Amino acid sequence: MGATALIGLDWGTSALRAYRIDRDGAIREQRRADLGILHIVDGAFEEALVATIGDWLAEAPDVPMLAAGMITSRQGWLETPYLPCPAGIDALAAALVPGRLRSGRTILFVRGLSIRGADGVPDVMRGEETQIAGALAGGDAPRLLLLPGTHAKWVRCEGERITAFATMMTGELYGLLRRHSILGRLMEGDAEDAAAFARGVGHGASEDPAAGGLLHRLFGTRSLGLFGEIPPPGLASYLSGLLIGSELREGGLMYGAGEPVGLIGETALVERYRTALGLLGRACRILAPDLAACGLFALARRAGILGGG
């Protein structure tokens, strides 16, 4: 374990991902446990950590430990205040919040980011800032990043800083409509139907005001099903395409649609977005996985706390 310079924790709602990273930023070992904050009872965060990487902690007692994600939310280990945007690697590294294990060991928490939108409404992220730091530390990321998911993030970057961002509820809305709405009742299965997905993307992305907005377009999923124009096994793909197409239209209005988008996220979902962007003639690039580990390393290095030197 002599080469370990950082223990990085990407600790989210459903999972804890731990990385043992060396001085060059290489991941020596990684582990994943279903010990996200939703699964932790009575604040037993330290116990969850020991259960997952107790051997690392014992073998590398002096190596710094850095954690990011929902672990810093109100339901997490230690609630940290949001850092206002614009903010980048420097500001995040300078604002780490220390906590302490009962063993006396320190754990540093990365703060999330906040921003106030054009309409004065605030927006927040917690965890994504670390993935983005990982992308920006690489030096060649596109200036517009898109992190699809339950609460997708659109992120405008300049140099090593995040200057603006917006959350889109695309993923959560898909889940709600699929499981609980009248639209879901006509659906059969979740197999991918490329033609239905493409049709949904087109309808969602259409700029024609006469075609209505999202509240209206969603209902088309039902009427296309009722009229047999999309068969029941394709309706889930249609809805997914419709929502992603709508997100790309909304995001294009906010952030412009003329530049390449950098995609960050889980492989299957990112591929869906790549397909949708391609259908709309927009360029994109899928960024490397493990950006959370890269970001934790970049922040630790910038904070000057890397161990094992």
Next chain:
Amino acid sequence: MGATALIGLDWGTSALRAYRIDRDGAIREQRRADLGILHIVDGAFEEALVATIGDWLAEAPDVPMLAAGMITSRQGWLETPYLPCPAGIDALAAALVPGRLRSGRTILFVRGLSIRGADGVPDVMRGEETQIAGALAGGDAPRLLLLPGTHAKWVRCEGERITAFATMMTGELYGLLRRHSILGRLMEGDAEDAAAFARGVGHGASEDPAAGGLLHRLFGTRSLGLFGEIPPPGLASYLSGLLIGSELREGGLMYGAGEPVGLIGETALVERYRTALGLLGRACRILAPDLAACGLFALARRAGILGGG
């Protein structure tokens, strides 16, 4: 019962409403039972009818009976095909579909309407066409009608005809987000908070593209709650305002925002829309209740089937 000229049935998803109507269109008696099609088992529609108005049926054996609503859907008593728009009182009255009770008595069903939108996607209504017929038969309804609800309908009329319409999933989306989403988790109660509602209407109706679209604006409900800018008891009102404001923005883009809107529906909901329209400086008029009964009467009269003469 000599004066009964029509038995009208407004038979929806959750309730059966029955009207005993005289030759002048006056409602002599009305009843309501929790016997909507969702509550009917094994196709026992006739039994439900007899349980609700068996005495009317016995006392007026020759009076015509007309039914509208989800009773004509696939899950209803008799599925009727949609009538394509444009269509009005004449076309609906000429297209009644007869069914037969086991007693041999005839029941006539009103067909729903369909339309194909600017983007080629179909849309449908079933039940609302009868309320609208009731409004149009009165002769002085606004040319733009709005029927708020689970699946709100925006309806463009010319004379006695419906020339275009669009469904908005506003009500269903509110229910889903209130009950099942992360937005609902911060909410406390459903008491009306006029200030929070007004703020939601403003954010939902904003035409500023930099403020994003609905997928983004929805998330603001959470961040305003997280930042304490709307207290938990006001968040449900904020979300309701946000969705209604968004619907008014979308509907304005499709149907224009410069003319008075005629509101049809349940009193409390219609009042919410009146408030929202007022906040946006738009004129509206709340149309009479019982329009379903008026519409059933208008269709029966136009079809020349009124009895008891």
